[in-house]
Amino acid sequence: MPLAPLLNLPGVTAEPEAATHGYVFNHTMIRVKDIAASLDFYTRVLGFTPVHRQEFAEAAFTIYYLVLRADREAIPEDDAARLQWVLGQPGVLELTYNHGTEQQPDFHYHSGNSEPRGFGHLCVTVPDVHAACARFEALGVPFQKRLADGRMKHIAFIKDPDGYWIEILQPAPLAV
Amino acid sequence: MPLAPLLNLPGVTAEPEAATHGYVFNHTMIRVKDIAASLDFYTRVLGFTPVHRQEFAEAAFTIYYLVLRADREAIPEDDAARLQWVLGQPGVLELTYNHGTEQQPDFHYHSGNSEPRGFGHLCVTVPDVHAACARFEALGVPFQKRLADGRMKHIAFIKDPDGYWIEILQPAPLAV
Numbered sequence: 001m002p003l004a005p006l007l008n009l010p011g012v013t014a015e016p017e018a019a020t021h022g023y024v025f026n027h028t029m030i031r032v033k034d035i036a037a038s039l040d041f042y043t044r045v046l047g048f049t050p051v052h053r054q055e056f057a058e059a060a061f062t063i064y065y066l067v068l069r070a071d072r073e074a075i076p077e078d079d080a081a082r083l084q085w086v087l088g089q090p091g092v093l094e095l096t097y098n099h100g101t102e103q104q105p106d107f108h109y110h111s112g113n114s115e116p117r118g119f120g121h122l123c124v125t126v127p128d129v130h131a132a133c134a135r136f137e138a139l140g141v142p143f144q145k146r147l148a149d150g151r152m153k154h155i156a157f158i159k160d161p162d163g164y165w166i167e168i169l170q171p172a173p174l175a176v
Numbered sequence: 177m178p179l180a181p182l183l184n185l186p187g188v189t190a191e192p193e194a195a196t197h198g199y200v201f202n203h204t205m206i207r208v209k210d211i212a213a214s215l216d217f218y219t220r221v222l223g224f225t226p227v228h229r230q231e232f233a234e235a236a237f238t239i240y241y242l243v244l245r246a247d248r249e250a251i252p253e254d255d256a257a258r259l260q261w262v263l264g265q266p267g268v269l270e271l272t273y274n275h276g277t278e279q280q281p282d283f284h285y286h287s288g289n290s291e292p293r294g295f296g297h298l299c300v301t302v303p304d305v306h307a308a309c310a311r312f313e314a315l316g317v318p319f320q321k322r323l324a325d326g327r328m329k330h331i332a333f334i335k336d337p338d339g340y341w342i343e344i345l346q347p348a349p350l351a352v
Contacts (some may be wrong), residue, residue: 021223053182079178091200164294
C-alpha cells in the first residue's frame with residue numbers, strides 16, 4: 001500500500017505533533033529465567049553486545065541492556081555517557097532477570113503465543129536468510145518454523161532459551 | 177559497570193562472530209484488539225508513522241509496521257523500496273490485528289505483567305520526561321505508574337489501548 005493511504009487509515013494522525021519529535025522507540029523488555037543462558041544466546045547466536053547492567057538488590061532483580069551493532073567503537077566507554085547513549089538508540093533489548101529463577105526446575109516464562117496471547121515475537125533481519133538459518137541449524141538453535149515449513153518460505157522463527165519466538169528474514173527479496 | 181566486565185559476564189561472547197554482522201534487531205510484534213484505536217494511540221500520542229500494511233485474508237489478520245521518526249522524507253515512496261527499507265531499520269513496531277476482535281466485548285490480550293508473565297514492556301525515551309508526562313495527562317492517556325509513584329521518580333509507565341505497558345524516561349539525567 002502506498003504511503004498516502006497508509007497515512008489516511010482510520011485512527012492514523014497523518015502529521016505527528018511536534019511534541020513527539022525526539023521520541024525514540026528505545027527498547028523492548030522481556031523477562032528471562034537463566035541470564036547466563038540468555039546472554040549466551042543473544043551474544044553468541046545473534047551478535048548482541050551488553051552495554052548496561054543494573055542490579056536492584058532489594059527487589060532481587062537485575063536488568064541488562066543489549067545492542068545489536070558491529071561498530072563497537074561507537075559505544076562510549078564512560079558508564080554515565082554509555083547509559084545516556086543507549087537510552088537514545090532505537091532497537092535496544094532489555095533482559096530482566098529475577099534472581100534465582102534458574103534454580104527452580106518448573107519455573108518458566110510465557111512466550112505470548114499460546115493462551116493468554118499478547119506479545120508475539122522479536123524479529124532480527126539478516127543479510128541472507130538461508131545462510132543465517134543454516135548457521136542456526138549448525139549451532140543447534142531450536143526452530144519454531146523452518147523456512148521450508150508452511151506457506152511463507154522466506155521467513156523462519158527460532159526460539160530463545162525461554163521459548164520467545166524470534167522471526168528471521170532478509171530485507172531484500174529472495175532470488176527465485 | 178564498565179564495558180570490559182560486561183563483556184566478561186557469564187555467558188557473554190565477547191567478540192560476536194563475523195557471521196552476525198549485518199543482523200538488525202528490526203522489530204517487536206504485539207497483537208492488538210482494535211487496530212484503529214492502536215493506530216490512533218501510536219501515531220497521535222507517540223508520533224509513530226505506519227509505513228507498511230499487509231493483509232492475510234485467508235488467515236484473517238493484517239500486520240502493520242510503524243516507525244518513530246520525525247524525518248518522514250527518509251521514508252521511500254515506492255512500496256517495494258519502502259518494505260526493504262523498513263526491514264533494515266532498528267526499532268520498528270509491528271502491530272498484528274486479528275480481524276473482528278474489536279467486536280467481541282470480552283476479548284482482550286494479555287500484557288505479560290500478570291501471571292503468566294513474560295514480555296514486560298516497550299520503552300519510548302523522550303527529550304523531557306516531565307513535559308512528556310504532562311502531555312500524556314492532558315491527552316487522557318492512562319498511567320500504570322506516574323513519575324511521583326513509587327521510588328523511581330525518573331520513570332513513568334503509560335498504557336496503550338490493549339493495556340501493554342510503555343516505559344517513559346529521558347536519556348539525560350534529571351536536573352535535581
